[in-house]
Each structure stands twice: as C-alpha cells, then as structure tokens.
Amino acid sequence: MKRIAIIGGGASGLMAACFAAGGDTSVAVFEKQKKIGRKILVSGNGRCNISNQYINSGKYHGGNPLVVNNIFARFGLEETVDFFGSIGLPVVEEKGGKLFPASLQSSTVVRLLEYELARKGVEILLHRKVERISKSGRRFRLVTVGREEHEFDSVICAAGSCAYPPAGGSRDGYGLVRHMQHTVHEPFPSIVPVNIPLKILHRLQGIRWECAASAVQGGTVLASSDGEILFTAYGISGPACLDISRAVNEKILQNAAPAIVIDLFPSYSEKDLMNLLDSLWSDGSKTAALSLIGIMKNPMPDVLLGIAGINPGKPVRDLTREEKRKIVRIAKAVTLEPGKPRGFHEAVVAAGGVDVDEIDPATMESRLVSDFYITGELLDIDGDSGGYNLQFAWSTGAIAGMAQHRKSKIRSS
Ligand SMILES: Cc1cc2nc3c(=O)[nH]c(=O)nc-3n(C[C@H](O)[C@H](O)[C@H](O)COP(=O)(O)OP(=O)(O)OC[C@H]3O[C@@H](n4cnc5c(N)ncnc54)[C@H](O)[C@@H]3O)c2cc1C
Known part of the structure; x- marks a missing residue:
C-alpha cells in the first residue's frame, strides 16, 4: 500500500486528500491546528466565496501565467463545481460571477469535506505540526513537534501562506519547502487595507x-x-x-x-x-x-x-x-501617497511563495524532489479577490491528489 502524507488541512490539502484517497493508498493529513479548514471557515465573511464564474489566468499574479492556464485546463471551474455537487454542495452565483455554496455558509463546506474524507478512510491528525521533512532513498520522514516520526512514499505540502495568522497563516510551509531545496519568493501582503x-x-x-x-x-x-x-x-x-x-x-x-x-x-x-x-x-x-x-x-x-x-x-x-x-x-x-504596507495579520492572501517553474503543473510534483508535491497558496501564484484564491487551492489540490493514483499504477505495473 502506498502511504501519502498531506501537510496542511486547508482548502488545497483537503481537496488533495479527497482525490488521493481510495484504491491502494493510505492518506494521512497533518494539521497543526485543532480544526481543519480554518481559512475556509473565515472565507467570504463566513459564506465562502468558493470560486468565480469568470475564472481566467488574467485574475492571477506572480509566477508564470502559463502555469495557471495549464492547471485550470486539467482541473478548472467545471470540475470543481461537479466535485462539490457530488458531495452534496451545489453552488449559487452572485454579483461579479462569485460562486458560493447554496447554503451560504462556509461551515457546510468544511462539514461535507470532513464527511467525504471520513467516508474515504482518510486519517486526519490534528495538533500535528510538521517540523521537518527529509528524504532518504525513496521514503520521506516527517517529524512533528511532539517528536513523532512517520514514514511515507509521497508528500503533498499544502501548508498555505503566512497571510492571516488568526486562521493559521504562518511561515512554516516556506521553511519546509526550502529544506527540500525549493526557491521561495519573499511573500508580501495582498488583498489588504x-x-x-x-x-x-x-x-x-x-x-x-x-x-x-x-x-x-x-x-x-x-x-x-x-x-x-x-x-x-x-x-x-x-x-x-x-x-x-x-x-x-x-x-x-x-x-x-x-x-x-x-x-x-x-x-x-x-x-x-x-x-x-x-x-x-x-x-x-x-x-x-x-x-x-x-x-x-x-x-x-x-x-x-x-x-x-x-x-x-x-x-x-x-x-x-x-x-x-x-x-x-x-x-x-x-x-x-501610500504608506508602509500593512501586515500579514490583516492580509487575505500572501503574494510570493514557491517558484512555480520548479513544479510540474500536470501533477503539482516538484521538479527537484520526486514524489514531493506543492499546492495552494504556498506557491508563487495569488489571485484577485472574488473566489479566485480558493479556486486555485481546489485545483492544485485535486491535481496533486489525482497524480497519486497515476504514480501508484506506474509503480504496480
Ligand atoms: C479572512 C479570509 C477570507 C478569505 N476569503 C476568501 C474567499 O471568500 N474566496 C477565496 O477564493 N479565497 C478567500 N481567502 C483566501 C483562501 O482562503 C486561501 O487562498 C486558501 O484557503 C488557501 O488554501 P491553502 O490550502 O493553500 O492554505 P490554507 O487554507 O491556509 O491551509 C494550510 C493549512 O496548513 C496548516 N499548516 C501550516 N503549517 C503546518 C505545519 N507545519 N504542520 C501541519 N499543518 C500546517 C495550517 O494550519 C492550515 O490549516 C480568504 C482568506 C482569508 C484569510
């Protein structure tokens, strides 16, 4: 059985878990907070602006726009809406093409993702802050703050950005990926007063x-x-x-x-x-x-x-x-004349992050370390406000999750 670790139980990590689970895989999500999906809960003023009808690469900034096109060509708006529909979460459209869950309540998004993950046998490990990742041969070793050690065949790093610490934003993800030799473009606050x-x-x-x-x-x-x-x-x-x-x-x-x-x-x-x-x-x-x-x-x-x-x-x-x-x-x-930028504690997203040229957008796998994947806001792509950031997290998470099966097949054949 292939063992997959996902670091971060946010939008992209939970989506990756949904798609990675099943078949000959066991999936564990490491979440440092006491709850998963904290940013989903606060998103859209508690209503969760899940995506946008007018999704296109022009709404995104940071690294290579071709990467954004590539990602949405594989898992875009239609696939996202179908996925949420399949777990019992139809969406409704509001002004500016903003899509929300029909419940208009972000807690329902987290609740249904939780149900889906439980149904698929995903293990959710709360209060587990991953402190270190190392790779020896083909296996990864994850060490958590409590000095627990775990071994995996594949790791999806979905630890998010340093924006909005009240909902879990931190620099942890940058440290973890830097340790795996990735380049991180210095983050700065976006969607901020x-x-x-x-x-x-x-x-x-x-x-x-x-x-x-x-x-x-x-x-x-x-x-x-x-x-x-x-x-x-x-x-x-x-x-x-x-x-x-x-x-x-x-x-x-x-x-x-x-x-x-x-x-x-x-x-x-x-x-x-x-x-x-x-x-x-x-x-x-x-x-x-x-x-x-x-x-x-x-x-x-x-x-x-x-x-x-x-x-x-x-x-x-x-x-x-x-x-x-x-x-x-x-x-x-x-x-x-604007003054000094306001801090990350108020920022909805962080621009900057992992250089996307170091990632294969077809799978979200690192081009530097095989079987290591990076998703979501940790990457150097950020969207405008209006549902674009969650869509990027859903898409990159789903792609990394799906890639786990392709790799399993290649290995077992
Ligand atoms: C107030 C607010 C409102 C927003 N509203 C919207 C909106 O309506 N629409 C929209 O599109 N976007 C919105 N966003 C942005 C959107 O929420 C994020 O872009 C998206 O959640 C990013 O998903 P992610 O999975 O990359 O990161 P996150 O959702 O941040 O998930 C990362 C997870 O990793 C965990 N983690 C970090 N380090 C470790 C570690 N070392 N070990 C274990 N776990 C770790 C964190 O605790 C967190 O749960 C909003 C953001 C904020 C702050």
Missing part, C-alpha cells in the same frame, strides 16, 4: 463611499477597481482598496510607490460634476463646505476642501474659477 499617512484623510474614519480607485505610476494604471472604499483611522480599506492593494504593495517593496487615485464621483464626468456644483454654488452666501453637504457625507466636504487647500468657511461667492475647477478635479481624482 492600505496605510495613507495624510492626516486630514483620517477624519473620514468610518465613512463608506462608492468610488473608482486606481494605482497609478508614471501615467500607467497598474490596477483599478470600482466599488466601496472604507475610510479608516490609518488610511483606506473596503473592496476597491483591497483590489488594488497588491499592485500598491508590490511597487512599494520595489521602492517605487505608486499614487493611489480615488474618483469620488465615478458616475459623473468632470463636466457633469462641474455643472452639478455650479448649480449648488448658485447661493453665494453659503460657505464652500455647506454648499457640498448635499452630495457628500460629513465631513467629506471639509476634507476635500482641505486637500484642495481651500478654507471650508470661505463663502462660495469668493471662490475663484480656478478654485472651483480644483474642487472638481480633486473630487474626480484625489491623489494619495
């Missing part, structure tokens, strides 16, 4: 506003997103900010911070906004701030005027044409 040092902006703390946000460098738009921005005590968060955060952090780490440009009125052209404001400015005795409170939440007018360098108490009749144009320009493009 952004620090904006500009103090006046912090007065907007708690305000949510529909915007268009972009990261711009030297006239080039690196990333952009339409949606809500949440202003915070340190800067910005909310979906539109999270969407552009990867591009912002990547450039900051290359010492080339881009500008963050926020359009506070994305449904108006500059001309339409000028016309609207001209009508609001028909009463010259209002202050500049008071003239704007009908179209913005308090204290947005004060902050906008502050950024424009205009006294909010200035009567509208005293605003010059140039000042009026400046108000419109800034409302359409507030330009902000």
Whole structure:
C-alpha cells in the first residue's frame, strides 16, 4: 500500500486528500491546528466565496501565467463545481460571477469535506505540526513537534501562506519547502487595507463611499477597481482598496510607490460634476463646505476642501474659477501617497511563495524532489479577490491528489 502524507488541512490539502484517497493508498493529513479548514471557515465573511464564474489566468499574479492556464485546463471551474455537487454542495452565483455554496455558509463546506474524507478512510491528525521533512532513498520522514516520526512514499505540502495568522497563516510551509531545496519568493501582503499617512484623510474614519480607485505610476494604471472604499483611522480599506492593494504593495517593496487615485464621483464626468456644483454654488452666501453637504457625507466636504487647500468657511461667492475647477478635479481624482504596507495579520492572501517553474503543473510534483508535491497558496501564484484564491487551492489540490493514483499504477505495473 502506498502511504501519502498531506501537510496542511486547508482548502488545497483537503481537496488533495479527497482525490488521493481510495484504491491502494493510505492518506494521512497533518494539521497543526485543532480544526481543519480554518481559512475556509473565515472565507467570504463566513459564506465562502468558493470560486468565480469568470475564472481566467488574467485574475492571477506572480509566477508564470502559463502555469495557471495549464492547471485550470486539467482541473478548472467545471470540475470543481461537479466535485462539490457530488458531495452534496451545489453552488449559487452572485454579483461579479462569485460562486458560493447554496447554503451560504462556509461551515457546510468544511462539514461535507470532513464527511467525504471520513467516508474515504482518510486519517486526519490534528495538533500535528510538521517540523521537518527529509528524504532518504525513496521514503520521506516527517517529524512533528511532539517528536513523532512517520514514514511515507509521497508528500503533498499544502501548508498555505503566512497571510492571516488568526486562521493559521504562518511561515512554516516556506521553511519546509526550502529544506527540500525549493526557491521561495519573499511573500508580501495582498488583498489588504492600505496605510495613507495624510492626516486630514483620517477624519473620514468610518465613512463608506462608492468610488473608482486606481494605482497609478508614471501615467500607467497598474490596477483599478470600482466599488466601496472604507475610510479608516490609518488610511483606506473596503473592496476597491483591497483590489488594488497588491499592485500598491508590490511597487512599494520595489521602492517605487505608486499614487493611489480615488474618483469620488465615478458616475459623473468632470463636466457633469462641474455643472452639478455650479448649480449648488448658485447661493453665494453659503460657505464652500455647506454648499457640498448635499452630495457628500460629513465631513467629506471639509476634507476635500482641505486637500484642495481651500478654507471650508470661505463663502462660495469668493471662490475663484480656478478654485472651483480644483474642487472638481480633486473630487474626480484625489491623489494619495501610500504608506508602509500593512501586515500579514490583516492580509487575505500572501503574494510570493514557491517558484512555480520548479513544479510540474500536470501533477503539482516538484521538479527537484520526486514524489514531493506543492499546492495552494504556498506557491508563487495569488489571485484577485472574488473566489479566485480558493479556486486555485481546489485545483492544485485535486491535481496533486489525482497524480497519486497515476504514480501508484506506474509503480504496480
Ligand atoms: C479572512 C479570509 C477570507 C478569505 N476569503 C476568501 C474567499 O471568500 N474566496 C477565496 O477564493 N479565497 C478567500 N481567502 C483566501 C483562501 O482562503 C486561501 O487562498 C486558501 O484557503 C488557501 O488554501 P491553502 O490550502 O493553500 O492554505 P490554507 O487554507 O491556509 O491551509 C494550510 C493549512 O496548513 C496548516 N499548516 C501550516 N503549517 C503546518 C505545519 N507545519 N504542520 C501541519 N499543518 C500546517 C495550517 O494550519 C492550515 O490549516 C480568504 C482568506 C482569508 C484569510
């Protein structure tokens, strides 16, 4: 019987276990936490945005996009939806093609995966942190923190990234794969709020506003997103900010911070906004701030005027044409300088990870160490928000799991 160890009971490890189990294999999942699937549980605000209808390699970043295409050609959206359907978990589609379990509850995803694993005889070892892997001849030796030693024919390393330690994110996986000679590209936080040092902006703390946000460098738009921005005590968060955060952090780490440009009125052209404001400015005795409170939440007018360098108490009749144009320009493009990236404790995913050129995407097997597989977020591929990261974890896990049978057949024939 072939013995397979899976390090990590997260999305990709559990999927790998489902596909590796059966036939002439015994599968053990080592999970360091007291529960499996902790990130699945917190995903999608407890609803688990399981995948996305519009899955394509353009939604992914990091190493070689050809690898992403290759992976999805083998196990993509259709196969994922079929698999979840087969274990009793139909999906429903929401705005932006986001797919959720029909239960709209992430705990049901973990519960059904657990049932499937038990049905297939997979052994789940909780509180088992794998500290070391070594290979001697064709066998792997795994040592856990309690000094237990186990031997296996094949190892799937699905230990995830260092994002979001509250749900188990750690650097463990990087250490384990480095020990197996793999290259790890230094991780950085993605899908994460952004620090904006500009103090006046912090007065907007708690305000949510529909915007268009972009990261711009030297006239080039690196990333952009339409949606809500949440202003915070340190800067910005909310979906539109999270969407552009990867591009912002990547450039900051290359010492080339881009500008963050926020359009506070994305449904108006500059001309339409000028016309609207001209009508609001028909009463010259209002202050500049008071003239704007009908179209913005308090204290947005004060902050906008502050950024424009205009006294909010200035009567509208005293605003010059140039000042009026400046108000419109800034409302359409507030330009902000990002601060130091926020930490992994808030990040939904970590960009960076194992160099994918060291992995065969047909099987997820290491090109450096045979019978050693790497899956999920531990790899140097990260997706946009919207179900893309879980899909990558499901796909890579399933491929590594399926590969165990092909290898078993080759060995026994
Ligand atoms: C708050 C939050 C919300 C998210 N929402 C979504 C969403 O809605 N849609 C989406 O697509 N993606 C979402 N993601 C991202 C998604 O959850 C991850 O990309 C995905 O879970 C990665 O799967 P993985 O199997 O690679 O890693 P993980 O799910 O992190 O699993 C790795 C497992 O390995 C275990 N482990 C680590 N080291 C060891 C060790 N040494 N020994 C034993 N066990 C170990 C960990 O405890 C963990 O259980 C979200 C992430 C977060 C943090």
